[in-house]
Amino acid sequence: MMNRPIIALDFSTMAEVERFLTKFDEPLFVKVGMELYLQNGPAVIREIRAMGHDVFLDLKLHDIPNTVGKAMAGLASLDVQMTNVHAQGGSSMMKRAAESFKYHNPDGILIAVTQLTSTSEEMMQQEQKSILSLEESVAHYAQLAKDSGLDGVVSSPLESRLIHAHCGDDFLTVTPGIRLNEDSKDDQVRVVTPARAHALGSDYIVVGRSVTKASNPVAQYSRVKEEWESGEE
Numbered sequence: 001m002m003n004r005p006i007i008a009l010d011f012s013t014m015a016e017v018e019r020f021l022t023k024f025d026e027p028l029f030v031k032v033g034m035e036l037y038l039q040n041g042p043a044v045i046r047e048i049r050a051m052g053h054d055v056f057l058d059l060k061l062h063d064i065p066n067t068v069g070k071a072m073a074g075l076a077s078l079d080v081q082m083t084n085v086h087a088q089g090g091s092s093m094m095k096r097a098a099e100s101f102k103y104h105n106p107d108g109i110l111i112a113v114t115q116l117t118s119t120s121e122e123m124m125q126q127e128q129k130s131i132l133s134l135e136e137s138v139a140h141y142a143q144l145a146k147d148s149g150l151d152g153v154v155s156s157p158l159e160s161r162l163i164h165a166h167c168g169d170d171f172l173t174v175t176p177g178i179r180l181n182e183d184s185k186d187d188q189v190r191v192v193t194p195a196r197a198h199a200l201g202s203d204y205i206v207v208g209r210s211v212t213k214a215s216n217p218v219a220q221y222s223r224v225k226e227e228w229e230s231g232e233e
């Protein structure tokens with residue numbers, strides 16, 4: 001069975017979140033990112049969990065190992081199903097994050113961001129002065145995350161096959177950069193449709209504005225889910 005699409009709740013206030021979530025009459029898997037968490041704090045997680053939804057807390061921690069390990073202990077106690085760090089923080093940082101997260105939340109999923117879906121190969125080479133191709137860099141960070149004890153990575157679906165080939169089918173690919181055919185890319189660079197993400201073997205898709213900005217979010221979510229599950233546009 002396919003995992004539910006994860007809906008990115010990129011709102012500023014809890015009132016907006018409540019208005020959005022009360023439209024749905026099923027338990028969802030939602031993502032709380034920096035916009036919502038940094039303006040509202042841990043209370044948003046408690047409220048969303050109390051409504052019966054699963055939560056991916058997407059704060060992309062990236063700091064020295066001690067700081068990330070201690071911060072992760074706090075996040076893990078929030079009863080979230082998934083959270084993340086930035087793989088570019090390195091293996092020591094990821095190992096400390098994994099030890100801390102798994103100790104407090106043994107059933108939770110810990111993943112690492114490889115290269116943001118708003119990053120292109122040109123940006124990597126010109127701005128990060130990377131000598132690797134985008135795919136080489138994603139594969140490298142995925143392997144580093146696996147070796148550090150993490151459960152999977154964030155990438156575009158365009159790299160899901162490559163990650164599974166390097167790290168195995170059980171290593172999770174959690175993939176934003178999802179757009180329906182008629183949608184604008186906005187600030188994203190590496191985008192595909194839900195059906196294409198299915199064909200490319202992603203384990204999870206993360207969908208934000210396609211659903212949250214739709215005139216009928218419930219109908220749009222059903223369409224995303226149907227495409228994702230069937231693999232057909």
Ligand SMILES: O=c1ccn([C@@H]2O[C@H](COP(=O)(O)O)[C@@H](O)[C@H]2O)c(=O)[nH]1
Pocket residue numbers: 008010033113115116117118154155176177178186188206207208209210
């Ligand atoms: O590489 C990444 C990592 C995280 N994200 C997050 O996913 C959603 C995508 O939102 P859309 O509106 O569907 O573009 C957003 O919360 C990002 O912070 C990502 O896009 N890419």
